[in-house]
Amino acid sequence: MNLSEEWKSLFPISAVFKSPLLLSGPSTRTILGPLAFNPLESTIICLFSSPSILPPSTPLPRLSFPRFFLTSSVDSSLPPSTSSSIASVFGPHHFQDDVASNFQDNRLQLLRCPGTNKFIVFFPAGDNSNQVGFLLLSVKNSCLDVRVDDNGEAFTVGCGFNQQILRISVNPVVDSGSALWASGGNSSGTIGYLLASTMYCIHWYVIEVRELGPDLHIPSLTCIGTKVFKTCCVVHACWSPHIPEESVVLLESGALFLFDLESCLKTDNLNPLCKGTRLKVSWDGSNNSGDHKWLSCEFSWHPRILIVARSDVVFIVDLRPDPCNVSLLMKVEMLGMFASVENEQFLSLAKAGSDGFYFALASDSLLLLCDVRKPLIPVLQWGHGLSKPCYINVFRLSDLRSNLRDDMHKKASESGFCIILGSFWNSEFNLFCYGPLIAPSGTIVSEATEFCKSFYAWERPSEILLSGNECHCGSCLVKEEFSKDALPVWMDWQCKKEVVLGFGIIDNVLSALLSAPDELGGFTLVRLISSGKLESQRYSASWDSIKILEEPHKNSSKLEDNLLFYIFDEEYKFPRKFKHLQLDYLNGYLNCDLDEVLVSKMKNPCTGARENESFNPEFHEILCKKLNSFGFGRLRSSPEVAVVFKDISLPSSIHEVALRMMWADLPIEFLQLAFSNYSEFLEVLVDRKRVSLDFLVVPDLPQLPPFFLRTPSCRSNKWSQKVPRTDDLVGPVLSLPILLALRDFHNGGPNSEEESRGSSVEAEFRLRCDEVMQVASEMAGSDPSSEIHEGRAVSLADDREETWAGSQTAKKFILHRPLAFSCGAEHTKGQSVYKEEVLRTLIFKVAEEEHAGNLETFGLELFDSLCPVKLRFDDASVSNFELKELKAYKLLKKQFSKWQGDFNLYEEFCSRSKQQT
Structure with a gap:
């Protein structure tokens, strides 16, 4: 048996009953500290609101290809089978996935101005989200102060092309910015770089801040380069953590390009075209990947080592030798033990930590932590239970548990990490915490941890509510699901609900200036809302996930029109048609x-053709x-x-x-x-x-x-x-x-x-209901109002047979009110039965006693002994059982009797019915 540490990582957390790499329980909670983070309702602050930061409108309605043929055809007699066969010629069309792909990346980025209590927020802006918008936020008197332009709007800079910005990424330059804040007078300095990618092009910017006074700073963006890819779409672009001016772009074809902005910074041309270097990477015939899609790329521990992810495999690309070396980091086939490999694919990749060795990788079912030094062997695995999680990011636990009142859990905070995985389109995010094995100092286990370098999952995953102003209790979730089901088939519920399109977590230094020290710690979140708002909210660490948010719970209602609809200034041009129903x-x-x-x-x-x-x-x-x-x-x-x-x-x-x-x-x-x-x-x-x-x-x-x-x-x-x-x-x-x-x-x-x-x-x-209730109560010899509200079952005794005109045999009935309805208020007035009672009181026929336990009977009467309710079979094809059927019946009856014995409410009901009959 393999007793090494690698075998433990083969059992995902939340997918097996007892995972060997899971630290959980009361003993570990006191060491690790709280690992759930709940929003504080009273801390929601709207920082900025403007139609200019609304996302672009989605095309409505979005019909499937067969549905489009069926509804748009002049010949209304076109059958659905014909429209489906025509649509199949053009191949698969995923309209839902195409729309959701525009909202899979984080649309908000934060950049700290070094040495100050200020930071810049970047996001897409403009009518078609084709501009880079930004705001300067500063901490003053424990509050966030927002600086906008002279017109009260966000600062913006155009891309030069009328294309929607799909993703924004920033790269800080700490050294060059520190000199700016140390010097006085009017000056400016570069604090970072920004790239904005659209479907076919990349734009690079220099981020500068001009100091106009002691406490007056103006941020600005200067475009230093643009690259247009005319034949292939851009999949992902990332900055190098080693050389700030370098970036890598991954195309839909799998081609990689390396760009060095140093040459662009030296030129005086405005918005020059950047000429990158195409990396000579051979995928060994894997370039023709069929239905597999390229996902993303990241720099590893070396400036010339890249991690490139595709939906079926993750590569390690070493550019140092010539030709470059391509090896495998992870394959989707390796997930077959706990996932359906036929439908499984990788969805997102992110770097975990600053050393460049660890990466977090998400598939349809699993979340993996990988180490480039141990290819094809996951360090940790979780079963995430999320729907198409296309966003993933890793934070240090100390950033989420900042501003602690004491240092009880300081060691865990400094060594732990948190992975936030989810989907902006589906509004689902979970938090996965992990770190090394931590034990109380001075113990044998703590000394053993010096030699054990394995990572462990810290408690099970918990949900994190990025919106922070909606309740996720069972009642509110059921109401929301009913509202989603009531929408037309061609409309997504995201077009009705206010969701988060991007977020950023303020670093622990600035977060400490916004709130008093907390006993368990917390963080401040800045989020971009689809209704065109920029909000901040405080999150606090907790031992358990929050169950009910009081204010959102009170205001929970159906979905409203407040998302992803473009606001037109001009009048509605198209004719309005209304349908009236005569009710x-x-x-x-x-x-x-x-x-x-x-x-x-x-x-x-009515006068018509068929009047007479x-x-x-x-x-x-x-x-x-x-x-x-x-x-x-x-x-x-x-x-x-x-x-x-x-x-x-x-x-x-x-x-x-x-x-x-x-x-x-x-x-x-x-x-x-x-x-x-x-x-x-x-x-x-x-x-x-x-x-x-x-x-x-x-x-x-x-x-x-x-x-x-x-x-x-x-x-x-x-x-x-x-x-x-x-x-x-x-x-x-x-x-x-x-x-x-x-x-x-x-x-x-x-x-x-x-x-x-x-x-x-x-x-x-009402008179008929009173009559039925009165007859049933009289035959049971009880008062109609008292028997019902005590939740008891009464029998319609067969000694009243003479009152039933036309009845041939005595029939036994039970008048029963389920205990689930007994918590309601009284709704009877005198002898009148109100609507609530007539719906909550049940009458049913019981089985005849002569059939109960009669094992010599091979007919359908055998089922009468299973429950007090009289069973009737319509169009029964089998009237008598043979020995084989009787044997199966006895086995099923034994299992059913065991369930009946374990169900207390059923046992109580049976005892009452036997006493009353």
């Missing part, structure tokens, strides 16, 4: 004046047969309670039973209005097209309306040879309140508008 009957029912609406409709009868047509005689005969099988004979008397209770096969609420009784009480003439077939329907006009109506087919098995359990009809909006027109009986096509109102009107109900005010439908419904 007179629904509005009348909600306002309790349905009778009044019907009276007004009766005064203006009557029902088809054949259809009328089929309808009568169906209704007779349900117990709706023409000569039937008013329905008894037994007719309705006999139809209860599954747990039904008082509301459902009352509806069935009201349906059973309708005359046959009005039931004929409620059911029809498709040949009787008129097509309706929708968007200048005739569309057929759609209803559910009436089941063949005897059931009472409105048929809660049935299969949907097999049809579409256009009849065709594959889906021919059917003569199935469908319905109800009219709702019960309308039928009741028509019945009252036919029986001599309100004849005028004055008499029709106040709906009688609601009163009849």
Whole structure:
């Protein structure tokens, strides 16, 4: 067995039950300190807000290629299969991924002005984000002061091309800037370099700050070079940490270019074209990578050693020999133990630490810490559980736990690291902490750590809320998911929600000036919001992740239009079209004046082509047969309670039973209005097209309306040879309140508008609910109001069989209110049952005792002993079991009985039902 340290890294944290490289538990918490960081609600400050820093608008709607063909075709009869086959000729099209790729990089960068309490914030600006915007922030009296231009806007500098800036990167020059702050008078100095990359070009800038007075500094950007790549897109560009003037650019084809700005700094030309050096790198035939994409590049520990990442492999490129040496750092096939290699790919890469040896690498499922000195062997692995995490960055733990009140966890803060991994497009970010093995000084373990150089994961990953002003409790997350599902299929929820597009963490020196010393430490975050705002917020270290943010929790609502929409100054040019739906009957029912609406409709009868047509005689005969099988004979008397209770096969609420009784009480003439077939329907006009109506087919098995359990009809909006027109009986096509109102009107109900005010439908419904509840309670020998609110189950005893007219055998029922509903307030008034109670009180039939435990029975009756509920099988293909089926049944029953015994609420319910029956 391999007992070295490498084998431990093969088991990812959060992907295996007990990872060998995980430090967790009460004993380690006191040594490592708090590793979760929660936003402080009261510290949100809006630093700057302007439409100039809004992101560019996204094209809406964004339809898939087959959907585009289907909706844009002049021939509206184009079937979906044809549009899909045409779209397949052009290959795969990922519209969602194309839009999300514009928001995968951090759009905000910070640069500290050396020797001062000032720093500069850089971000894309302009109508199309084609300018570099920047602001000067300084710490004054524990607050951030923002300096803008003379017009109150952000400082900007153009790129020279009307292309959207996709990423910004800065590189500080500490030595040259320190002389500026040490000297007095009017002077200027270079404090860093900046590159802004678009899809096809790179722009390099010198960052300068001019000192106009003791406390007056003006930042400026000067473009020193531009490079346009006409045949291939730019994938990534990075600065060298060894030589500040050098940078490397990676193209979509895998080509690498090295640029040295020293020659550009010496020229006097404004915005000269930079001529970089194409690196002669051979990928050994891997250049034709197929569907694999090049991701990024970084400098390693040497100025001529690069780390280049592709979606399937990560390379180490050593440029020192000629030709250069290319070796493998990591392959995606190595992740097959804990990830599906078929769909797995690398997504992002970042340098971890300042020595250039360690790199953090993220794939679809895993996060890896790699060492260039140990290729193909990960140092650490995590299962991150994030969706397409394209952003990754590594911070020292001391930067996040700055301004500590004491030095209890100083050793852990100085030696620990934090990886922030997530996606700006999906608004999900997690924090992964790691570091060496730390033990109390003076112990044997602490002495052993001097020789152990392995990294360990410090606690499990925790979520970090970069927005800081939204609650992530379960209730708020469910509301947000429902809001996302309510959006049209062609609209992304990011177009409705305010999300973070970029962020930066202020260094620990300036962060200490913004707040008082904290017991556990913290940091100050500056973020760029998609609504065009620049905010700052304080984060505090904590032992546990925050559960509920009070203010955002109170204000949680549906998604609003405040993101990724371009603000136009001119008027709307296109014609507006509105669709109006006639909801007179629904509005009348909600306002309790349905009778009044019907009276007004009766005064203006419909005149159409089928005004004088009557029902088809054949259809009328089929309808009568169906209704007779349900117990709706023409000569039937008013329905008894037994007719309705006999139809209860599954747990039904008082509301459902009352509806069935009201349906059973309708005359046959009005039931004929409620059911029809498709040949009787008129097509309706929708968007200048005739569309057929759609209803559910009436089941063949005897059931009472409105048929809660049935299969949907097999049809579409256009009849065709594959889906021919059917003569199935469908319905109800009219709702019960309308039928009741028509019945009252036919029986001599309100004849005028004055008499029709106040709906009688609601009163009849409440009366029926009271009747069902009263009968059930009387048969159980209990008071209807007291039994319900105690949450107990009562039986409809079979000793009241004589009151059930027409009942052939004694049927046992249970009246039950689930305990989950017992926490609500009382909603009964006298003997009247309110809506909440009729929905929360259930009635169901129990199994017959003679079938329970009868092992000699090989039919479906065996299932009656599994639970108190009476089971009924529709269209059962198997009427009797053989020995093989009986053996499987006994095995399943044994497992099910074990689950029943472990479920306390079920055991309690069964005991109550046995006592009451």
